Amino acid sequence: MSDLEIYRAKAAAWLESMAPTYGRAARKGLSEADDLALGRRYQKAKFEAGYAGINWPTEYGGQGLTHLEKVTFDAEEMKHGFPNFYFGISLGMPVPVLMQFGSDKEFVKERVLKALQGEEIWCQLFSEPSGGSDLAGLRTRAEPDGNGWKINGQKVWTSWAHYSDYGVIVVRTDPTVPKHKGLTYFWVDMKAPGVTVRPIKLAGGDSHVNEVFFDDVKISDDHRMSPVGGGFAVAITTLMIERYVATDSAGFGPHLDLFVDLAKETLLNGKPAIEDGRIRQQIARNHAMRSGLDSINVRARLMMQAGMIPGAEGSLNKLVAVRSRQKLSELAIDLQGTDGFTFDEHASQKEDWASSWINAPTGRIAGGSDETLLNTIAEKVLGLPQDHRPDKGIPFNQIPA
Amino acid sequence: MTILYDEGQQAIATESRRVLEARVSKDALLPLLETVGEYHRPFWDTAKEQGWTALALPEAHGGLGLGLVELGLIAHQAGRSVSGAPFLTSNFGAAKAIELYGTDAQKARWLPGLASGETIGAIAFAGGPDALPRQPEVTLTGDLLDGFARGVSGGLAADVAIVLANGPGMAALVLVDLAGVERSAIASFDNSRCLADLHFAATPAESLAVGSVARDAALHILALQAVVTAHEQTGGAEVLMEIARDYALTRRAFGQPIGAFQSVKHRIAELYGLVELARANCIHAAAREGQADFITAAAAARLSATEAYDTAARDCIQIHGGIGVTWELGLHLHMRRARSLAIEQGSSLFWEDVLVDRLAGEAA
Numbered sequence: 001m002s003d004l005e006i007y008r009a010k011a012a013a014w015l016e017s018m019a020p021t022y023g024r025a026a027r028k029g030l031s032e033a034d035d036l037a038l039g040r041r042y043q044k045a046k047f048e049a050g051y052a053g054i055n056w057p058t059e060y061g062g063q064g065l066t067h068l069e070k071v072t073f074d075a076e077e078m079k080h081g082f083p084n085f086y087f088g089i090s091l092g093m094p095v096p097v098l099m100q101f102g103s104d105k106e107f108v109k110e111r112v113l114k115a116l117q118g119e120e121i122w123c124q125l126f127s128e129p130s131g132g133s134d135l136a137g138l139r140t141r142a143e144p145d146g147n148g149w150k151i152n153g154q155k156v157w158t159s160w161a162h163y164s165d166y167g168v169i170v171v172r173t174d175p176t177v178p179k180h181k182g183l184t185y186f187w188v189d190m191k192a193p194g195v196t197v198r199p200i201k202l203a204g205g206d207s208h209v210n211e212v213f214f215d216d217v218k219i220s221d222d223h224r225m226s227p228v229g230g231g232f233a234v235a236i237t238t239l240m241i242e243r244y245v246a247t248d249s250a251g252f253g254p255h256l257d258l259f260v261d262l263a264k265e266t267l268l269n270g271k272p273a274i275e276d277g278r279i280r281q282q283i284a285r286n287h288a289m290r291s292g293l294d295s296i297n298v299r300a301r302l303m304m305q306a307g308m309i310p311g312a313e314g315s316l317n318k319l320v321a322v323r324s325r326q327k328l329s330e331l332a333i334d335l336q337g338t339d340g341f342t343f344d345e346h347a348s349q350k351e352d353w354a355s356s357w358i359n360a361p362t363g364r365i366a367g368g369s370d371e372t373l374l375n376t377i378a379e380k381v382l383g384l385p386q387d388h389r390p391d392k393g394i395p396f397n398q399i400p401a
Numbered sequence: 402m403t404i405l406y407d408e409g410q411q412a413i414a415t416e417s418r419r420v421l422e423a424r425v426s427k428d429a430l431l432p433l434l435e436t437v438g439e440y441h442r443p444f445w446d447t448a449k450e451q452g453w454t455a456l457a458l459p460e461a462h463g464g465l466g467l468g469l470v471e472l473g474l475i476a477h478q479a480g481r482s483v484s485g486a487p488f489l490t491s492n493f494g495a496a497k498a499i500e501l502y503g504t505d506a507q508k509a510r511w512l513p514g515l516a517s518g519e520t521i522g523a524i525a526f527a528g529g530p531d532a533l534p535r536q537p538e539v540t541l542t543g544d545l546l547d548g549f550a551r552g553v554s555g556g557l558a559a560d561v562a563i564v565l566a567n568g569p570g571m572a573a574l575v576l577v578d579l580a581g582v583e584r585s586a587i588a589s590f591d592n593s594r595c596l597a598d599l600h601f602a603a604t605p606a607e608s609l610a611v612g613s614v615a616r617d618a619a620l621h622i623l624a625l626q627a628v629v630t631a632h633e634q635t636g637g638a639e640v641l642m643e644i645a646r647d648y649a650l651t652r653r654a655f656g657q658p659i660g661a662f663q664s665v666k667h668r669i670a671e672l673y674g675l676v677e678l679a680r681a682n683c684i685h686a687a688a689r690e691g692q693a694d695f696i697t698a699a700a701a702a703r704l705s706a707t708e709a710y711d712t713a714a715r716d717c718i719q720i721h722g723g724i725g726v727t728w729e730l731g732l733h734l735h736m737r738r739a740r741s742l743a744i745e746q747g748s749s750l751f752w753e754d755v756l757v758d759r760l761a762g763e764a765a
Binding site for chain 1 (some may be wrong): 405466555577646649650657658660661663666667669670671673674677678679680682684698700701705708743752753754756760
């Protein structure tokens with residue numbers, strides 16, 4: 001057994017032992033407040049067992065291991081349905097950026113340790129009502145105010161802002177220069193006066209994203225994490241932190257086996273649907289697509305293990321997997337006919353076709369829309385030209401609205 | 402087996418690409434389209450000279466003892482260049498059938514020639530729409546073969562064929578010396594495949610496998626060939642994606658390169674996705690030879706590679722506009738090849754069924 005396999009086996013055994021207390025079954029029927037409390041205890045247990053901050057520096061309470069151990073652990077962890085999503089954004093992007101760009105090391109260390117133990121949660125305040133994909137077009141502004149800054153504006157789609165203690169934010173500090181050049185990156189206290197958080201209920205019924213309003217929110221200059229006007233580069237770092245995160249060729253929807261089972265037990269024209277050519281074709285096509293992604297991901301892992309940098313094909317994961325999950329979920333509902341009307345908004349997207357279907361659009365938009373991902377592949381991988389951008393090089397305050 | 406190519410394997414890919422790009426041009430391939438029964442001899446001479454014919458065959462019989470991974474790499478490059486003959490795959494299939502199911506005498510008789518490429522092999526399993534018919538049209542009586550084998554790739558040039566026949570109450574996989582066997586050439590949209598109907602009339606045949614094992618053996622041979630063909634299809638799709646990309650960078654319309662329009666650049670980005678999924682499935686399948694899930698892996702490779710090559714052929718021509726449909730530009734060489742390779746070794750319809758039978762636990 002390789003070292004990594006030993007690591008995997010140990011992690012799997014530990015996760016198995018945690019499942020009765022924190023896993024899928026233990027969470028059933030809990031209110032969100034109770035589920036979050038359970039999540040905080042689970043995060044603490046991870047920290048104590050050495051599974052928090054796996055690839056983070058030990059000086060910040062991490063384990064000092066590689067990305068490989070982190071991905072290995074995540075893949076095992078995914079199987080049990082633990083209440084870990086409250087910390088996904090927090091530990092995924094804002095806190096690593098804080099470690100990299102925070103100026104007051106003692107303060108940073110304290111925050112990182114609390115975040116790793118589930119005591120504090122961070123959110124990421126990027127998207128705005130005027131644009132998500134066009135990040136640099138944001139309008140929330142920070143103006144000099146004494147020795148510090150005063151923030152006014154609105155952010156949106158901010159995951160877990162309603163539970164967050166802190167956030168990282170990109171704001172416009174200079175509207176007289178082209179849009180990418182007038183941005184600055186700060187951290188903010190989400191409990192500060194003038195910060196208002198309003199949950200947004202999504203189509204599937206849950207409310208994990210929010211609108212966040214800033215009305216004369218005052219911060220001191222030590223909150224600044226980039227040079228004034230240098231915020232875009234830090235924001236891009238945030239988005240690029242983990243190119244190969246734990247992937248799921250099922251697009252975070254149900255496994256194909258569940259569709260095969262459904263097709264075997266459903267009668268179509270008096271015969272099991274698994275004998276119907278239309279159904280068979282979709283099963284075969286989805287399997288071929290998923291096995292391709294699985295092979296891409298195994299290859300990426302082997303390359304990282306060998307000290308190589310994985311190829312750009314990893315960028316296909318979300319694009320390909322989520323949109324095919326969306327269509328397969330529709331077909332699964334078709335297969336059930338009138339039995340497919342039932343809906344439980346608390347059902348798991350990984351086990352329930354209706355839940356998978358209704359939440360699929362979020363997956364195709366959040367974290368880079370399909371169109372943005374296609375642009376990225378075309379421009380960064382294939383070297384095709386950028387789109388025509390009429391706002392390029394124009395001072396922000398002169399761009400026609 | 403790891404799915405990362407080692408240095409030796411990477412060298413095979415680089416060298417075969419260099420040789421083929423130097424020796425194969427569309428100017429040599431285009432006239433073959435208008436000639437029935439002729440293949441691109443420089444391609445086959447190159448395959449023999451470079452040892453590609455011997456690559457995946459056992460050393461004891463003149464082969465090099467490498468495997469599906471290495472042959473796949475060659476096939477990928479051959480696909481990029483639109484290979485000039487179908488024998489790289491058909492010889493491999495025929496030789497594997499003899500290696501796996503033949504007697505020592507049969508191996509000694511046929512394998513050295515197939516390995517050197519002096520002998521040409523063909524596979525004749527299909528009957529029209531059915532890649533692996535339950536009732537083949539060719540019948541075996543005693544050790545004599547009668548009937549038609551239809552649409553055999555390489556059949557016009559082959560010296561030996563492996564045929565799936567209908568024996569008395571059971572299927573039989575047989576080896577047939579084609580010397581003296583009557584063949585009729587098929588005028589096709591892709592004539593360098595040397596397609597022919599084989600007419601057997603009391604033709605002597607030697608059994609390789611009889612009964613239920615015959616069908617399993619035939620499926621195994623077909624899967625081995627399908628993995629080679631999938632690599633070839635992926636190579637073709639890859640080069641078409643590159644051609645489309647290069648054209649979109651240089652061709653201008655409405656004051657900018659056409660690649661700056663999302664309708665064009667997204668189409669090419671989608672091709673990238675199809676090519677990479679096909680490549681990943683090919684690499685996986687080649688590494689699964691001999692494992693219990695090999696047929697499943699081969700089916701996935703075949704399905705994604707067929708989709709990639711067909712789509713790339715369609716879209717690359719579309720992105721070129723008018724120039725794309727000219728005889729001279731030769732993109733239709735790929736369009737034709739995408740379809741002939743889609744049929745050889747069983748169409749997508751066949752492999753979808755094979756795959757779902759396995760996923761649903763219904764495999765016979």
